[in-house]
Amino acid sequence: DAGVTQSPTHLIKTRGQQVTLRCSPISGHKSVSWYQQVLGQGPQFIFQYYEKEERGRGNFPDRFSARQFPNYSSELNVNALLLGDSALYLCASSSRDLTGLNTEAFFGQGTRLTVV
Amino acid sequence: AQSVTQLDSQVPVFEEAPVELRCNYSSSVSVYLFWYVQYPNQGLQLLLKYLSGSTLVKGINGFEAEFNKSQTSFHLRKPSVHISDTAEYFCAVSLMIYNQGGKLIFGQGTELSVKP
Numbered sequence: 001d002a003g004v005t006q007s008p009t010h011l012i013k014t015r016g017q018q019v020t021l022r023c024s025p026i027s028g029h030k031s032v033s034w035y036q037q038v039l040g041q042g043p044q045f046i047f048q049y050y051e052k053e054e055r056g057r058g059n060f061p062d063r064f065s066a067r068q069f070p071n072y073s074s075e076l077n078v079n080a081l082l083l084g085d086s087a088l089y090l091c092a093s094s095s096r097d098l099t100g101l102n103t104e105a106f107f108g109q110g111t112r113l114t115v116v
Numbered sequence: 117a118q119s120v121t122q123l124d125s126q127v128p129v130f131e132e133a134p135v136e137l138r139c140n141y142s143s144s145v146s147v148y149l150f151w152y153v154q155y156p157n158q159g160l161q162l163l164l165k166y167l168s169g170s171t172l173v174k175g176i177n178g179f180e181a182e183f184n185k186s187q188t189s190f191h192l193r194k195p196s197v198h199i200s201d202t203a204e205y206f207c208a209v210s211l212m213i214y215n216q217g218g219k220l221i222f223g224q225g226t227e228l229s230v231k232p
Binding site: 004033035043044045048058092104106108112 | 159208219224225
């Protein structure tokens with residue numbers, strides 16, 4: 001079975017540009033979350049989507065946006081890129097148990113974004 | 117607010133020696149607890165998780181962790197490490213809140229370096 005897939009794996013952008021990162025969750029998973037991992041730090045939560053609705057947002061500026069499609073894949077968009085946006089962007093998918101709680105997140109390999 | 121503190125940023129250890137990676141958390145609500153491992157240039161792989169039940173949790177690759185509610189700790193242990201265990205290890209919590217769970221809060225990570 002395919003795990004969480006992210007594309008592209010690497011990306012180089014110039015300051016001020018816009019970027020779109022893509023994620024396909026594990027089949028059957030309806031929840032997708034995005035994380036930013038700056039070098040040397042733990043991942044920071046950006047967004048969570050469940051059933052195409054935003055269910056959580058981290059402390060990131062409005063330049064960051066995301067959406068989830070009917071097939072549960074997701075895109076993360078970042079506008080007006082800054083040097084500080086250089087990071088590994090991780091996508092995670094999860095399922096929910098009958099109580100509505102997410103019990104485990106499965107991560108993709110990430111997209112390495114470099115802003116120059 | 118919730119937070120996770122990994123008490124050691126780097127842990128050097130010789131091959132076949134035991135190791136303990138320490139994790140403390142702070143939360144006003146009940147949480148699930150996780151340990152993830154990240155190998156260079158890769159995403160996160162789940163080592164083990166505590167959802168409920170026995171406080172001693174066994175995971176993959178010979179790792180185990182013990183949940184201590186009174187000390188709000190979730191330390192990771194392995195009785196005998198291998199060179200291949202060299203990686204970054206992250207402790208994380210997610211909130212047990214209906215329809216809001218799934219957001220993972222990570223510690224800063226512990227770099228485990230196993231030397232021959």
